Amino acid sequence: MDSSIETLIGFSEAAAKKARQLIEEEANASLNLRVFVTGGGCSGFEYGFTFDEDLEEDDTAIEQSGIRLVIDPLSYQYLAGAEVDFREDLQGSRFVVNNPNASVTCGCGNSFAIA
Numbered sequence: 001m002d003s004s005i006e007t008l009i010g011f012s013e014a015a016a017k018k019a020r021q022l023i024e025e026e027a028n029a030s031l032n033l034r035v036f037v038t039g040g041g042c043s044g045f046e047y048g049f050t051f052d053e054d055l056e057e058d059d060t061a062i063e064q065s066g067i068r069l070v071i072d073p074l075s076y077q078y079l080a081g082a083e084v085d086f087r088e089d090l091q092g093s094r095f096v097v098n099n100p101n102a103s104v105t106c107g108c109g110n111s112f113a114i115a
Contacts, residue, residue: 009062009079010062010083011067013065014087015033015085015086016065016066017065020065020067022051026051030053032052034071035047035049035075036072045078060076082101083098084096085097085098
């Protein structure tokens with residue numbers, strides 16, 4: 001885990017609060033919120049979120065408000081400068097990524113493209 005890298009990825013207090021709530025419900029303080037990017041979706045790439053106990057040697061970890069956000073190196077390049085947030089609206093409750101690098105996003109906000 002490379003925590004010596006100065007990160008440009010952040011996450012909001014709303015995301016930290018929701019992650020903390022979900023981790024407490026699982027009764028497993030070892031869980032981390034992992035954000036990743038995969039190919040797919042209607043715009044080319046898709047964001048994914050999971051809770052994960054495992055940290056790989058080359059993961060980047062960002063701690064805020066007692067929650068650790070973990071990003072693999074492949075995903076990191078697409079997420080630099082982004083912020084993970086938690087949103088509740090008419091589409092439901094979900095973690096979202098506010099990514100200034102995305103040139104195109106789809107209506108659901110889970111899919112994006114980089115020019």
